Amino acid sequence: xxxxLLGPVEVRDARRRVPAGGPQAEKAxxxxxxxxxxxxxxxxxxxxxxxxxxxxxxxxxxxxxVGGLRGRFPGLIVTDGRAYRLRLGPHTLDVDRFSALxxxxxxxxxxxxxxxxxxxxxxxxxxRALRAAAAALDDRRRALLARLAAAGTGLGSTVDxxxxx
Numbered sequence: 001x002x003x004x005l006l007g008p009v010e011v012r013d014a015r016r017r018v019p020a021g022g023p024q025a026e027k028a029x030x031x032x033x034x035x036x037x038x039x040x041x042x043x044x045x046x047x048x049x050x051x052x053x054x055x056x057x058x059x060x061x062x063x064x065x066v067g068g069l070r071g072r073f074p075g076l077i078v079t080d081g082r083a084y085r086l087r088l089g090p091h092t093l094d095v096d097r098f099s100a101l102x103x104x105x106x107x108x109x110x111x112x113x114x115x116x117x118x119x120x121x122x123x124x125x126x127x128r129a130l131r132a133a134a135a136a137l138d139d140r141r142r143a144l145l146a147r148l149a150a151a152g153t154g155l156g157s158t159v160d161x162x163x164x165x
Contacts, residue, residue, distance in 0.1 A: 001073065003033050004094045006137065007118025009125060011073070021068045024049055027125055028065045032077065032086045033093060034133050039083035048129040095137065102144055110148055117141055 001018075004010040009030050011018040020026040031048050032040055046058045055061070066084055070077050078085050091097060094116050101113035121137035122130050 001076075001089075001092060002094070003029075003088070003092055004118070005030060005033055006094045006098060006116050006121055006141075008123040018072065021065075021072055023125075024061070025065050025068055027127060027130060028062070029069055030122055030125055030130060030133075032084060033088075033095075035086070036093075036096075037085060037088065039080035039085040041083040043082075045084070048127055051127050098140070102140070102147075107148070107151060110144060110151075114141070114144055114148065 002012040004012065009020070009026050011020060011029070020029045027049055028045060031045060042059055042062050045062050046054045049062065049065075050058055066077055076086055076088075078087055088096075098113050098116050101109045101116075104110075120134065121141070122134040125134070
């Protein structure tokens, strides 16, 4: 299974897209993926999913959302006290692959890191926490473009006009 955040949020299993189960489930999955294995308290998910204006039933809804995600992605989410944490295999999150490739100085690896992007990070998701995370990821892409430009590759000035960021 592959989890993609560098563009619209997607989950792929053997090259086919696996839907998360609706907008709130997609947001919750993205928040858990962004936590990089850290346990995310239910209260943090409530805050992020409803931008500080949760309904009375928000905690119950988070449990239902996570239950739905568990049904779609068995073994992925573990309960850690009053928090949830993802158990990801190696190389399953595009952000992790991007980070690993950009740590290396070789131009082919940097170009491969750039190729992981399919549009603006977390495209289509809204909310303060997700906008902040998307902005940070998009900044990392711009830094990579600047690095490639400084290396004289000509790729640093190349920006896809469909989603210039």
